[in-house]
Amino acid sequence: MKKILITAGILLAAVVITLAIRTVTYGFGSERKNTAAAPAITARPSDAALERFAGGLRIPTVSSQDYDDTDFRPFDEFIVYLHESYPRIYENMETSTVGKYGLLFRWKGRDDSLQPVLFLSHYDVVPVTGYDPSTDTGKETVFRPDDTPLPPISAVAETWDYPPFSGAVAEGRIYGRGSLDMKCMLFALLESADSLISEGFRPERDIWFAFGHDEEVSGRNGALRMAEYFKDRGIRFDAVYDEGGIIAAPGSAMESIDSPLALVGTGEKGFLTLEIEVKGLGGHSSMPPAKSSLVYAAEIIEKLNSNQMKARIIPPVASFLKNIGGETGLVSRTAIANRWLLGGILKQTLSKSPASNALIRTTTAITMAKGSDAANVLSSSAVVTVNFRILPGDTVADVMEHVREICAGYDTEITVVSQREASAVSPENTIGFEMIRECLTTLYPDVITTSYITVGGTDAYKYQNVSDNIYRFMPIELNGYEQRAIHSENEYISIENYGRMIDYFTDMMSRY
């Protein structure tokens, strides 16, 4: 007995020592190269550059699900506007349109043997609730680029400081629907290229831009067709850059992290929306059966909720944990560094917060449920709507299988409302990813750059058949308020962010 105890004691000590050593020697992100000598650049774009961007925000390119309902006049106007604003670009690049509104630009490089690089953006925007842009005539434009910037706000916006399509430049900001999502990137790309062209620069490899007009409503006529255009011509890209990640200001992604956190989406989740119709006995509510269809539906809801899809730590999330681990407490640090032993505990901890839970599993959200239309009527069928966000590695078929197992024993009919598989995951050991890291280090010396999984959908997904290296990231540092303003009230970008974005792309285009 004593021998067994001694052996167990030695084993335990060995495990503890191993855990400690691995924790201490683990390459957390705190060892990142953040000591670049270059000072942070706080370039303020020229007044002319600000005007060009603001002018683009004034054109209400609102896309809608139903293409017949879309007012395409602003889209036509936007294309003319780009032409007038950037004549040098149109003279120096080959331009073409795919469909009527997919805009392609090719900046010919010096070396044909190198794979080109592709920058994506979209110029459609989501509508503004309760706001009809067509009634917004005679806009008074505000242009005060020298205002002292307002301090960051942390609450949630309820109203617009300036009208959503006014393109106001004031308080150190540029206001407007699309200022973050994502005309900022479109205009920053054009500004960068335009200034490089004016200096007589020509890129090493071909640089392409592809700007879609329907990203917010599926991208089926824009990005999808432009990706096909490249595929048909056998053009493959060394890297594709799109939206889908930002630099979270210190404390805005995780309280314990006091550095800016650059989140580069190397993959994105898919989705599946199902309607589950549950059948039961109907009738009058004065003589209800033991269980009505709605009660069965409630049981299914409960089962869906308590039987979540399995948690997994996929490579981008593993490297996310590794990169931020150094900034977390000892317990998390030990768990991250010792996943071989503490992986279960780590997953349990991550499951507790909605944000981290979404990174480690296919999530289940029961969003709608319906019984009968009257208070005293029992319907013979009830309908439950559930929305899954699929983690790369799981498939639509896996989720269907999971739902069928849960519904076994009930009389149900399952209808797919919408679906899309999760994306492939792009590698980190590429020039394309390293380029992001390098260009950021100059602008944000203490930034932590890490891959992660984009939870929403982007156009980038459609370019999977023309590149293995797809990176979803906009080089702007947003506080919590600004992150929440996307698709919501009071969307703006700080002039400083816009300036840095131009610097970033100028740097990237000249280096790549």
Ligand SMILES: [Zn+2]
């Ligand atoms: Zn977008």
